[in-house]
Amino acid sequence: xxALTSLVAESYLHRLDPVAIPLSPTMGIRWYxxxxxxxxxxxxxxxxxxxxxxxxxxxxxxxxxxMVYAVVGVIAGGxxxxxxxxxxxxxxxxxxxxxxxxxxxxHRGGMASHGGIxxxxxxxxxxxxxxxxxxxxxxxxxxxxxxxxxxLGRLANFINxxxxxxxxxxxxxxxxxxxxxxxxxEVGRGGVDLTAxxxxxxxxxxLPMMLEAALRAGDARAEALVMPHMTAYWPSQLIQAxxxxxxxxxxxxxxxxxxxxxxxxxxxxxxTYGVLRILTEFVRQPDEGVAILAGLQRGQLLSVFMIIAxxxxxxxxxxxxxxxxxxxxxxxPVSPTTRP
Numbered sequence: 281x282x283a284l285t286s287l288v289a290e291s292y293l294h295r296l297d298p299v300a301i302p303l304s305p306t307m308g309i310r311w312y313x314x315x316x317x318x319x320x321x322x323x324x325x326x327x328x329x330x331x332x333x334x335x336x337x338x339x340x341x342x343x344x345x346x347m348v349y350a351v352v353g354v355i356a357g358g359x360x361x362x363x364x365x366x367x368x369x370x371x372x373x374x375x376x377x378x379x380x381x382x383x384x385x386x387h388r389g390g391m392a393s394h395g396g397i398x399x400x401x402x403x404x405x406x407x408x409x410x411x412x413x414x415x416x417x418x419x420x421x422x423x424x425x426x427x428x429x430x431x432l433g434r435l436a437n438f439i440n441x442x443x444x445x446x447x448x449x450x451x452x453x454x455x456x457x458x459x460x461x462x463x464x465x466e467v468g469r470g471g472v473d474l475t476a477x478x479x480x481x482x483x484x485x486x487l488p489m490m491l492e493a494a495l496r497a498g499d500a501r502a503e504a505l506v507m508p509h510m511t512a513y514w515p516s517q518l519i520q521a522x523x524x525x526x527x528x529x530x531x532x533x534x535x536x537x538x539x540x541x542x543x544x545x546x547x548x549x550x551x552t553y554g555v556l557r558i559l560t561e562f563v564r565q566p567d568e569g570v571a572i573l574a575g576l577q578r579g580q581l582l583s584v585f586m587i588i589a590x591x592x593x594x595x596x597x598x599x600x601x602x603x604x605x606x607x608x609x610x611x612x613p614v615s616p617t618t619r620p
């Protein structure tokens with residue numbers, strides 16, 4: 281009972297398995313992949329609804345082809361963005377095992393949301409040119425349809441135990457709030473005082489790894505001995521899931537409640553996403569090996585450029601002499617024409 285009370289009062293102990301469906305001892309379907317799949321399905325449902333209700337000049341038969349472009353844009357843009365913005369070394373890293381080029385090793389992680397956004401925008405322009413559709417309107421559709429995927433992607437980051445938040449203040453470490461997170465990996469890396477645990481389990485070189493495994497397995501005795509000495513972190517993944525998903529979606533839905541000129545919605549996406557990303561990055565640890573400039577992390581710097589670009593896009597698109605398109609509000613029924 282004491283151990284259970286300690287867990288409730290302290291922090292959430294992260295021991296989620298990144299593999300959703302194990303297929304073999306070394307392979308399985310991961311939550312991260314399922315998050316991407318669910319995001320694309322929800323985007324398809326939304327865009328098809330827009331097309332079916334004549335809120336978009338896009339035909340329902342073309343939605344599937346559009347999603348193929350979007351998938352390629354997200355994956356190619358996200359991976360290239362990660363390489364260019366955060367880890368250029370993978371561009372010149374080759375191995376003797378598949379996929380041979382580290383840039384293609386997406387299963388090992390490494391996707392940049394800013395790169396994915398740019399990739400989708402380019403894909404929408406390519407589709408628009410081929411099908412003679414307004415490119416900015418397609419980017420508007422992609423902008424609001426992307427919010428469920430952004431939400432699910434951040435949840436997958438949390439399940440994977442990656443992109444940790446910053447450590448809480450010293451006062452927060454003394455009495456960690458229930459919403460803070462502690463990671464067993466910290467124990468395995470040797471970053472936790474294990475004096476109390478060594479009395480119970482014995483001192484050895486394997487003690488950190490053994491205790492990490494015990495924490496993951498739900499060993500109440502290990503939790504009682506080790507958790508009070510572990511670091512409490514901000515749940516930055518969940519905070520960014522909430523901001524990039526529900527908050528961003530509500531803002532864009534308010535903007536596009538009535539028809540807008542093409543480009544206005546995607547401009548507001550850039551502004552809102554940029555602002556939210558800058559704010560939420562203050563509780564997220566900087567990416568390893570990426571320099572901080574003017575007190576801002578790389579994601580925050582990229583978001584500054586997004587905000588500037590979004591303001592310019594909204595200003596230019598709002599002043600164009602073209603009719604508005606779309607709108608999410610319920611359509612007003614049209615009364616049949618009465619003949620004399």
